[in-house]
Amino acid sequence: MRLIFLGAPGAGKGTLAAGISIKYAIPQVSTGDLFREAVKNGTELGRKVKSIMERGELVPDELTVELVRERLGRPDTRSGYILDGFPRTMPQAMSLDGFQSIDAVINFQINDEGVVRRLSGRRICKSCGAIYHVENRPPKREGKCDSCGAALYIRDDDRIESIRNRLRVYKEQTEPLIAHYRGKGLLKDIDASRNVEDSLAQLQPILQALKTGR
Ligand code: AP5
Numbered sequence: 001m002r003l004i005f006l007g008a009p010g011a012g013k014g015t016l017a018a019g020i021s022i023k024y025a026i027p028q029v030s031t032g033d034l035f036r037e038a039v040k041n042g043t044e045l046g047r048k049v050k051s052i053m054e055r056g057e058l059v060p061d062e063l064t065v066e067l068v069r070e071r072l073g074r075p076d077t078r079s080g081y082i083l084d085g086f087p088r089t090m091p092q093a094m095s096l097d098g099f100q101s102i103d104a105v106i107n108f109q110i111n112d113e114g115v116v117r118r119l120s121g122r123r124i125c126k127s128c129g130a131i132y133h134v135e136n137r138p139p140k141r142e143g144k145c146d147s148c149g150a151a152l153y154i155r156d157d158d159r160i161e162s163i164r165n166r167l168r169v170y171k172e173q174t175e176p177l178i179a180h181y182r183g184k185g186l187l188k189d190i191d192a193s194r195n196v197e198d199s200l201a202q203l204q205p206i207l208q209a210l211k212t213g214r
Contacts, residue, residue: 001026001080001210002100004087006177007108009056009166010118011192012199015131016108017084019200024207027076030084033129034067035059036155054156056165058088058173065095072100088174093181103210105181106203108192112167119163123152136195 001024005013014030021028035053038046045067049059058064068086071077080103087093096102110118121134123143127150132139139146157166181187190202 001207002083002103003081003207004083004102004105004181005085005108006088006105006174006181007192008110008112008115008170008174009163010115010122011108011110012118012196013084013108015137015196016199016203017082018131020203020207021082024080024211026080026082028082028084029068029071029077029086031059031064031068031086032084034071054162056157056162056169058169061089061091061095065092068096069099087177088170090173090176090180093177102186104188104206105177105186106206107178107181107187107189108199109189110192114193115167116160116163119158120160122155122158124155126150126153 003020003026005017007013014028014032017028017030020026032053035045035049039050039053040046045063048063052059064086068083072081083096083102087096118133118136121136123132123134123139124130125132125145125148128145128148130145130147131137132145132152139152143152144150145152156162178187188206190199190206192199
């Protein structure tokens with residue numbers, strides 16, 4: 001199964017991708033995670049993208065497409081993958097069309113108010129990357145990851161100015177992809193504004209149908 005998770009920042013793409021990746025044994029390929037890893041490791045790519053990400057702008061298309069092309073060339077993607085946060089510009093989508101065929105694009109629908117509420121309460125594990133929310137998915141012990149016990153942190157781009165900018169960038173550059181994929185007959189909408197279980201309940205039948213070819 002080759003899937004794209006498309007949607008505004010904070011729509012819940014990463015949260016759902018983590019569970020689906022385990023259930024269907026396909027890797028979650030998150031460009032955001034790959035860039036954050038590069039920043040953390042101080043690589044040349046990391047130095048190039050750090051300030052872009054902090055401002056909530058998009059990394060240039062050439063760098064992003066190259067990163068994804070390399071990642072999708074690895075053997076673990078042979079039986080499928082979830083592209084989480086890629087593509088998010090028309091040039092990225094056109095490039096991807098040129099080297100991969102996708103089975104479905106899941107469009108996570110949520111309004112701006114919901115995005116702000118989710119991102120301003122998000123906490124992430126420093127060690128394993130597990131995603132929490134102070135109200136919706138609080139950890140059992142405050143500030144500590146349930147899975148590995150490491151400290152939780154707030155992403156640099158989850159400050160309110162950056163959230164607003166990410167929303168603007170999403171509307172200008174990423175929203176046009178909805179029409180692109182709808183036109184190809186690949187788009188599946190889900191209402192992502194309710195709880196995680198509700199989003200999962202909408203997603204499961206879509207994935208099951210893809211898996212069984214019905
Ligand atoms: P990226 O990491 O992709 O960020 P994003 O798209 O802004 O998405 P988020 O990770 O913020 O949100 P999400 O939808 O995964 O939500 P989550 O599950 O965490 O990109 C970061 C940056 O990298 C970009 O700004 C850009 O600079 C660069 N970049 C990345 N890809 C790029 C590309 N293709 N081209 C160019 N640049 C690129 O959930 C959010 C919160 O809500 C959590 O606290 C969670 O617990 C909670 N939550 C989730 N679902 C629910 C639910 N159903 N109910 C209640 N709470 C929920």
